[in-house]
Amino acid sequence: MTMxxxxxxxxxxxxxxxxxxxxxxxxxxxxxxxxxxxGIVGESGSGKSTLLSCLSARQEPGxxxxxxxxxxxxxxxxxxxxxxxxxxxxxxxWGIVHQNPRDGLRMTVSAGANIGERLMAVGxxxxxxxxxxxxxxxxRVEISDDRTDDLPRTFSGGMQQRLQIARNLVTQPRxxxxxxxxxxxxxxxxxxxxxxxxxLVSSLGLSVIIVTHDLAxxxxxxxxxxxxxxxxVVESGLTDxxxxxxxxxxxxxxxxxxxxx
Amino acid sequence: xxxxxYNYAYLDEQTKRMIxxxxxxxxxxxxxxxxxAGREMPLPYxxxxxxxxxxxxxxxxxxxxKVIDQGADDTTNAVSIRRFFxxxxxxxxxxxxxxxxxxxxxxxxxxxxxxENQIMVYQVPIPExxxxxxxxxxxxxxxxxxxxxxxMHVKLYEDIARFGHIATTYDYPVMVNDRYLMxxxxxxxxxxxxxxxxPALQLFGAGREKRIxxxxxxxxxxxLDFTDHPFEVQRWxxxxxxxxxxxxxxxxxxxxxxxxxxxxxxxxxxxxDRRAAGHVGPQGVDADAYQRATAAE
Numbered sequence: 001m002t003m004x005x006x007x008x009x010x011x012x013x014x015x016x017x018x019x020x021x022x023x024x025x026x027x028x029x030x031x032x033x034x035x036x037x038x039g040i041v042g043e044s045g046s047g048k049s050t051l052l053s054c055l056s057a058r059q060e061p062g063x064x065x066x067x068x069x070x071x072x073x074x075x076x077x078x079x080x081x082x083x084x085x086x087x088x089x090x091x092x093x094w095g096i097v098h099q100n101p102r103d104g105l106r107m108t109v110s111a112g113a114n115i116g117e118r119l120m121a122v123g124x125x126x127x128x129x130x131x132x133x134x135x136x137x138x139x140r141v142e143i144s145d146d147r148t149d150d151l152p153r154t155f156s157g158g159m160q161q162r163l164q165i166a167r168n169l170v171t172q173p174r175x176x177x178x179x180x181x182x183x184x185x186x187x188x189x190x191x192x193x194x195x196x197x198x199x200l201v202s203s204l205g206l207s208v209i210i211v212t213h214d215l216a217x218x219x220x221x222x223x224x225x226x227x228x229x230x231x232x233v234v235e236s237g238l239t240d241x242x243x244x245x246x247x248x249x250x251x252x253x254x255x256x257x258x259x260x261x
Numbered sequence: 262x263x264x265x266x267y268n269y270a271y272l273d274e275q276t277k278r279m280i281x282x283x284x285x286x287x288x289x290x291x292x293x294x295x296x297x298a299g300r301e302m303p304l305p306y307x308x309x310x311x312x313x314x315x316x317x318x319x320x321x322x323x324x325x326x327k328v329i330d331q332g333a334d335d336t337t338n339a340v341s342i343r344r345f346f347x348x349x350x351x352x353x354x355x356x357x358x359x360x361x362x363x364x365x366x367x368x369x370x371x372x373x374x375x376x377e378n379q380i381m382v383y384q385v386p387i388p389e390x391x392x393x394x395x396x397x398x399x400x401x402x403x404x405x406x407x408x409x410x411x412x413m414h415v416k417l418y419e420d421i422a423r424f425g426h427i428a429t430t431y432d433y434p435v436m437v438n439d440r441y442l443m444x445x446x447x448x449x450x451x452x453x454x455x456x457x458x459x460p461a462l463q464l465f466g467a468g469r470e471k472r473i474x475x476x477x478x479x480x481x482x483x484x485l486d487f488t489d490h491p492f493e494v495q496r497w498x499x500x501x502x503x504x505x506x507x508x509x510x511x512x513x514x515x516x517x518x519x520x521x522x523x524x525x526x527x528x529x530x531x532x533x534d535r536r537a538a539g540h541v542g543p544q545g546v547d548a549d550a551y552q553r554a555t556a557a558e
Contacts, residue, residue: 083407109415109416110419110423112418113415116418118411120415125488
């Protein structure tokens with residue numbers, strides 16, 4: 001039986017970015033398909049975050065193209081469409097989960113308003129409906145609804161991170177960028193968050209690009225892995241394949257450096 | 262008597278030209294904040310330096326100036342600004358809304374309907390309505406440019422979540438001409454409907470922030486709201502204690518330390534006119550006594 005494969009959601013061609021003469025990330029190309037989770041691993045300074053910024057329209061790259069298959073307008077070149085279009089994309093079809101929830105949340109307004117913001121940004125003007133959706137999403141990320149009107153700063157780190165995820169997913173994005181979503185959380189909270197993320201990703205059919213230096217996180221979440229070193233992709237492939245049979249010496253080092261408990 | 266040693270209306274002519282250019286641009290783009298090179302004025306920031314510069318730029322010898330502060334013509338700020346222009350610009354001043362051609366105001370729009378021959382000048386402390394949600398000026402400018410105003414509703418959402426209704430009572434954000442989000446200066450939201458389709462030209466000057474913006478005559482001005490929490494103005498159970506008005510903005514005045522209080526019109530000219538016309542509130546005196554009292558001033 002043959003099936004025509006779906007068109008890639010995101011096509012990246014020769015993405016390169018220099019900071020002055022220093023390489024941020026060099027000549028990165030890959031395709032991301034709908035429903036796929038791509039992990040980007042590598043040590044700090046390897047260009048993971050630069051790559052993620054370039055992919056998520058927060059940092060215009062020096063070279064290369066990022067093509068996104070949008071919901072209504074077909075494939076668009078991210079850095080040749082107008083800025084309003086790009087910003088609209090960011091708050092409707094995309095989500096960005098920051099490592100530090102303070103970067104992704106509005107700390108001075110309640111959890112409900114944090115979730116409602118994206119709805120209001122795309123034109124929702126009915127308070128009751130916005131609130132219902134906020135409460136619904138708090139439930140989905142396991143925050144009880146009596147915390148709806150509390151400020152995020154009264155939340156624990158894990159709850160803040162879950163709130164950030166809810167805030168991003170409320171407008172039903174198709175592509176979510178995550179930068180170390182479990183960084184700074186203790187292992188039991190990490191495990192719960194990963195469980196939650198896995199559930200959400202599979203039930204919503206999200207495509208995710210996740211940057212992490214934690215190989216365990218990558219193994220649990222990612223279908224495919226890209227290993228980066230000094231700004232370049234040194235190895236890529238299916239997660240199991242890369243982690244169980246690493247070919248590049250650097251990947252071998254990375255895999256063997258994981259502490260065995 | 263005009264003071265010598267100053268240019269007419271205090272500011273030099275080049276400065277006035279610069280401000281007039283900013284005003285023209287502001288009128289051409291309703292609700293857009295035009296930067297201008299604000300000057301030091303002989304009063305502190307926050308006391309009306311923006312409004313006074315706008316007034317100085319537009320006032321002429323055949324104008325009649327009215328200045329109100331919290332609706333009243335007889336408060337310190339109003340009296341000193343009125344006296345300032347009487348001395349530096351030799352203009353007639355008035356406390357009557359209907360006689361004025363230029364009305365500089367802080368916190369209120371007169372109750373008496375404005376006409377096409379009048380210009381309102383508002384003193385604005387913080388011209389940027391998005392400032393409380395977004396501290397970066399570069400970002401708020403971009404938000405205005407791209408009309409990304411969703412975040413303003415987050416503030417209103419937060420009000421309802423916390424108080425059960427939109428608790429913002431002054432400086433209530435408005436949408437001008439379906440395009441620019443605008444801070445109407447700290448007028449009570451009671452006055453917001455008066456901004457809409459007003460026959461008078463309305464100019465806003467922010468001295469510290471150095472911004473001028475405008476609402477030209479007959480421009481639609483809409484207060485933001487939610488469909489299930491529509492915009493509402495304040496209401497009072499009482500009427501004005503002096504003139505009996507039920508349709509004006511009332512100030513609450515504490516009269517003793519046993520919980521005694523009275524409500525009076527914040528617009529002193531409106532209240533005086535009503536009393537002169539024979540309206541008497543529950544604690545008011547009759548018109549003759551009022552006129553004797555005002556004549557004595």
